Amino acid sequence: MAVETAEATEAARQAMGGIGVSLARKEDARFIHGQGHYVDDVVLPGMLHMVIVRSPHAHARIKGIDSSAAMAIPGVIAVVTGELLAQHNLAWMPTLSGDTQAVLATDKVRFQGQEVACVIAETKYIAEDAAALVSVDYEPLQAITTPQQAIEPGAIVIRDEKEGQTDNKIYHWEAGDKDATDAAFARAAKVVSLETFYPRCHPAPLETCGCVADLDPVTGNATIYMTSQAPHAHRTLFAIVAGLPEEKIRIISPDLGGGFGNKVPIYPGYVVATAASLLIGRPVKWIEDRTDNLISTGFARDYYMDGSVAIDDSGKFIGLRVNLPATTGHSSRMRNRASSRPASSTS
Amino acid sequence: MKVTFEINGAEKSVDVEPRTLVVDLIRTKLGMTGTHIGCDTSNCGACTVLLDGRPVKSCTLLAPMLEGKKVTTVEGLAKGGKLDSIQVGFHEEHGLQCGFCTPGMMLVGKALIEANPHPTEDEIRWGISGNICRCTGYMNIVKAIQHAAAANATENTAGVA
Amino acid sequence: MFPAAFDYIAPGALDEVLSLLGQHGDDAKVLAGGQSLIPLLKLRFAAPVIVIDIGRVDGLEGIRRENGHVRIGARTRHRDVEGATDLRGTLDVLLDAAPLISDPLIRNMGTVGGSICHADPAGDWGAVMLAVGAEFVLKSAGGERVLPAAGFFQGPFTTGLQSNEEMTEIRIPVGTGKSGGTYLKLERKVGDFASVAAAVHIVLGGDGRVASAGIGLCAVGAHSIKATAAEAALVGQEPTDDVIAAGARLAGEAAEPKADIRGSAEYKRDVARVFVQRGLHTAVKRAQGAAA
Numbered sequence: 185m186a187v188e189t190a191e192a193t194e195a196a197r198q199a200m201g202g203i204g205v206s207l208a209r210k211e212d213a214r215f216i217h218g219q220g221h222y223v224d225d226v227v228l229p230g231m232l233h234m235v236i237v238r239s240p241h242a243h244a245r246i247k248g249i250d251s252s253a254a255m256a257i258p259g260v261i262a263v264v265t266g267e268l269l270a271q272h273n274l275a276w277m278p279t280l281s282g283d284t285q286a287v288l289a290t291d292k293v294r295f296q297g298q299e300v301a302c303v304i305a306e307t308k309y310i311a312e313d314a315a316a317l318v319s320v321d322y323e324p325l326q327a328i329t330t331p332q333q334a335i336e337p338g339a340i341v342i343r344d345e346k347e348g349q350t351d352n353k354i355y356h357w358e359a360g361d362k363d364a365t366d367a368a369f370a371r372a373a374k375v376v377s378l379e380t381f382y383p384r385c386h387p388a389p390l391e392t393c394g395c396v397a398d399l400d401p402v403t404g405n406a407t408i409y410m411t412s413q414a415p416h417a418h419r420t421l422f423a424i425v426a427g428l429p430e431e432k433i434r435i436i437s438p439d440l441g442g443g444f445g446n447k448v449p450i451y452p453g454y455v456v457a458t459a460a461s462l463l464i465g466r467p468v469k470w471i472e473d474r475t476d477n478l479i480s481t482g483f484a485r486d487y488y489m490d491g492s493v494a495i496d497d498s499g500k501f502i503g504l505r506v507n508l509p510a511t512t513g514h515s516s517r518m519r520n521r522a523s524s525r526p527a528s529s530t531s
Numbered sequence: 532m533k534v535t536f537e538i539n540g541a542e543k544s545v546d547v548e549p550r551t552l553v554v555d556l557i558r559t560k561l562g563m564t565g566t567h568i569g570c571d572t573s574n575c576g577a578c579t580v581l582l583d584g585r586p587v588k589s590c591t592l593l594a595p596m597l598e599g600k601k602v603t604t605v606e607g608l609a610k611g612g613k614l615d616s617i618q619v620g621f622h623e624e625h626g627l628q629c630g631f632c633t634p635g636m637m638l639v640g641k642a643l644i645e646a647n648p649h650p651t652e653d654e655i656r657w658g659i660s661g662n663i664c665r666c667t668g669y670m671n672i673v674k675a676i677q678h679a680a681a682a683n684a685t686e687n688t689a690g691v692a
Numbered sequence: 693m694f695p696a697a698f699d700y701i702a703p704g705a706l707d708e709v710l711s712l713l714g715q716h717g718d719d720a721k722v723l724a725g726g727q728s729l730i731p732l733l734k735l736r737f738a739a740p741v742i743v744i745d746i747g748r749v750d751g752l753e754g755i756r757r758e759n760g761h762v763r764i765g766a767r768t769r770h771r772d773v774e775g776a777t778d779l780r781g782t783l784d785v786l787l788d789a790a791p792l793i794s795d796p797l798i799r800n801m802g803t804v805g806g807s808i809c810h811a812d813p814a815g816d817w818g819a820v821m822l823a824v825g826a827e828f829v830l831k832s833a834g835g836e837r838v839l840p841a842a843g844f845f846q847g848p849f850t851t852g853l854q855s856n857e858e859m860t861e862i863r864i865p866v867g868t869g870k871s872g873g874t875y876l877k878l879e880r881k882v883g884d885f886a887s888v889a890a891a892v893h894i895v896l897g898g899d900g901r902v903a904s905a906g907i908g909l910c911a912v913g914a915h916s917i918k919a920t921a922a923e924a925a926l927v928g929q930e931p932t933d934d935v936i937a938a939g940a941r942l943a944g945e946a947a948e949p950k951a952d953i954r955g956s957a958e959y960k961r962d963v964a965r966v967f968v969q970r971g972l973h974t975a976v977k978r979a980q981g982a983a984a
Contacts (some may be wrong), residue, residue: 208622215630216637218565225564309548309555309694316696316736359678390569390665441567441577441631442665470678473693474571495585528625532700549700549743550733572731574883576797582746585771585800591730592801593698593723596747639797660882662797 191193202471214439216422221438222462224471226409234470235311235455237301237318238479239293242327246289246320249301254314259306260302263318266290266300266459274459277425280417280449284346285515287452289457292325294514296344296417297479299452304460304468328352331488331509335347354512365494372494384486385510386478391441393451393481397458401465405432408458413447421450422458449482456468486511536597538563539607540623547593551591553597554578559572564573565605569663580604586639586660605634608641615685616679619624626675628666635683636663642675644683650676695733702745706831706927709746709858714833716742717855723747724767724806726734727798755779764862764931766805766829771796773804782866784978785873785893789820792875795883805859808844811851811915813934814885818916819908820875821862823891824841829861830854838863841914845915869895869903872978876967877910879952887954888963890943892971894926896979902926905939905972912964920941922968931976940969 198205208264213474214220251263266288269275275290283311301318306310314359333339353372369375396409400463406428415435423430440498458472472481494503535544537578538561545560546610557580559563566589573591580589581603617637627633628671636659643650650658655676656669664672671687713720720742723729724747732738746752752767755776762783773779774790793799793807793816798977807817808828820830821841828839830853836883837857844852853859873893878888889910897903905926907919923943929935944965949957 206625209628210626212622212627214603215619215627215633217609218563218616218634220565220630220633222567222631224558224568225561279632309550312694313696322634340613386664389629389630390663391567391577392569440629442629444665471568474569477694543759548697550695550697552694552730552734556693562916571734573727573798578793586797587801588797591734593695593700593726593743595702595728595732595745596723598702598748658796660802661797688878691842 226466231467233308233311235315237315239298242296245326248321250319253317257314259310262304264302285513287504302456328453342397343452365503369494373497374495381489382485382487384483387444387446389442392472392477395454397461397467398467399461407434408438413443414500445479538602547594553592553596556594576635586642616682620675620678624674626671632664644680693734696739699742702748702942710833714856725801725803727802728810761863766859767803770799771827783973789875792877814911819910822908822918824864824904827863830857832857868977871895872975875975890967892975894975910948919946934970940965943968
């Protein structure tokens with residue numbers, strides 16, 4: 185009889201669903217029919233296409249941008265530059281971690297692949313043809329490629345546009361109990377140290393980042409289809425940048441073709457597409473190609489870790505110190521300063 | 532220029548620039564968005580379609596190369612409201628998460644078991660080696676293709692009996 | 693990522709292709725399977741005025757044996773070589789190399805002749821063709837010439853093919869001796885170009901000595917490399933372990949690798965040596981087991 189009871193229990197559990205029971209996915213139907221709805225699948229009437237012109241230099245002064253050849257191509261609607269955005273007070277924007285970043289470079293470029301201009305055209309083929317013709321006059325400056333170079337005394341300051349910024353430290357975070365740790369190391373029977381490099385890792389979802397920005401010129405409502413893992417935070421940020429109340433902004437995050445964290449930061453392309461839609465009065469689609477994605481999307485790691493463990497007589501770990509100079513790129517785009525996560529699990 | 536070809540059983544004649552990539556032709560001109568663009572460089576297989584029954588990467592084909600050919604996309608898998616066994620396999624074995632690689636994986640799987648009805652696990656892994664799943668669901672993708680192969684075998688046996 | 697605009701033409705006859713090539717020269721690019729050309733067009737590394745698609749020209753595909761040669765139509769797909777199992781025992785190296793080219797989808801489109809003419813230093817067929825002593829049939833409006841694989845590869849993406857010429861066929865001499873060969877490739881992942889690869893093809897004489905030896909190296913120089921000193925050291929010798937090891941050492945010395953993300957120059961040179969050594973052992977074993 186016990187067997188029957190067990191079988192009955194199992195049958196009831198299966199019928200009820202939940203833990204330990206294989207569940208059929210509700211999302212599958214549209215995906216296996218090829219009817220998923222990703223941002224690049226969105227087509228709106230009158231929609232234009234945007235392609236970004238990026239800097240080949242890691243650090244250079246922009247002496248001038250000539251977009252006349254690009255504008256001469258039939259089907260090109262606009263070439264947006266940092267200068268144009270600055271006129272609308274849109275050239276810089278906040279990041280999700282309390283820093284600022286350029287939407288389009290104005291004075292100089294601060295990383296290789298930085299967004300310098302955007303071409304808006306009737307088709308993406310035309311936009312890409314025109315982007316190749318945007319001529320940017322650069323004066324290359326000394327580049328910094330490692331955190332060690334960045335903190336050398338006298339190193340050239342990349343973020344010289346930040347008031348009071350005199351070095352290349354962009355972010356500092358401490359956690360733990362310094363006194364207790366010092367005490368643990370003082371009484372340790374043995375201290376083991378390791379210096380290691382934790383290489384940069386690129387999220388590389390199959391679907392790149394992109395958006396379709398649609399500003400209704402009549403109501404002033406902004407509808408933005410976006411490859412976003414954080415639509416609510418993005419709405420707040422858009423509201424700050426555009427000076428609009430949040431209820432005027434709707435961020436739609438449809439199916440995502442993978443994110444792995446890199447769809448949390450806000451990228452200049454989203455903002456320029458939105459500004460362009462506002463200025464032109466038509467929806468604007470921007471979809472990164474893979475080169476865009478690999479060169480400019482938020483990455484993880486890239487840490488030079490210097491760690492020590494304090495160990496007592498019995499072999500027990502009693503203290504841990506980690507110092508971690510990290511390359512954050514040109515700005516701190518993602519990490520939340522208020523984060524209480526321990527250093528060992530940051531990413 | 533004009534290009535005439537068959538897609539999912541229907542003949543199409545379209546006017547395109549010669550440089551148009553097949554994936555753009557399918558997605559933009561024909562409005563069939565199940566074929567995806569992932570890497571742009573023929574690495575990932577998100578854009579896989581069948582060309583005369585064989586899987587190819589449509590991001591690395593020019594539209595005029597379709598002249599006179601037969602194309603199958605993910606939209607052509609289900610017939611008359613009935614799912615293809617490969618679609619059933621992917622659903623039953625949880626062979627997908629975000630769904631971006633899924634159309635390509637299913638088309639490669641279908642072509643594989645049509646050419647080789649009883650593939651070994653090794654042959655399946657070899658067969659899908661040109662397609663990337665970044666949600667890393669390869670285990671279940673292999674199971675999904677095995678599921679479809681088994682279902683086809685059962686159906687064929689039933690047909691004979 | 694899209695190609696810049698170009699004119700496109702898909703002639704139905706070879707004569708028309710040759711006439712167009714004569715007319716457009718360097719402004720034209722021949723499109724076969726497109727698996728190397730289209731990525732170049734998309735990255736805008738290549739921007740031809742006109743693309744001549746040879747996809748509708750008859751007689752450029754297929755593998756047949758004729759007059760002591762295996763003749764491969766230039767537009768033959770990689771997958772068709774993969775499936776030409778009757779080459780086993782005659783040209784093992786082709787059968788071993790074909791499934792290691794890129795991935796199955798690329799092999800469904802990519803062509804042997806296209807890959808040879810593209811002449812990527814990390815392309816697989818170059819090394820194979822050097823090992824088997826292939827000849828390339830090149831046609832132009834003015835006639836036909838036949839160039840040996842040795843000397844054809846001159847630098848990265850640079851060959852003896854003239855801008856008015858079209859490769860129509862690859863001819864590989866197959867003698868009556870016992871032959872064996874193989875292809876060994878190190879790649880970081882499926883679909884990647886070779887970090888290092890080596891093609892080996894030998895023929896044994898009736899006395900069991902090496903009658904001819906072909907060794908081609910891939911991805912260890914500015915172009916596919918024929919390890920001629922190693923080949924010469926093997927010919928006439930009994931293929932003992934020592935002879936093979938000495939030949940492999942010479943092959944390693946023929947490599948001119950550059951350090952990159954796939955490895956240091958020293959490492960790649962040694963992989964070339966090891967691959968040639970292993971390849972020769974396999975080739976000899978296969979030849980010894982083969983029926984003459």
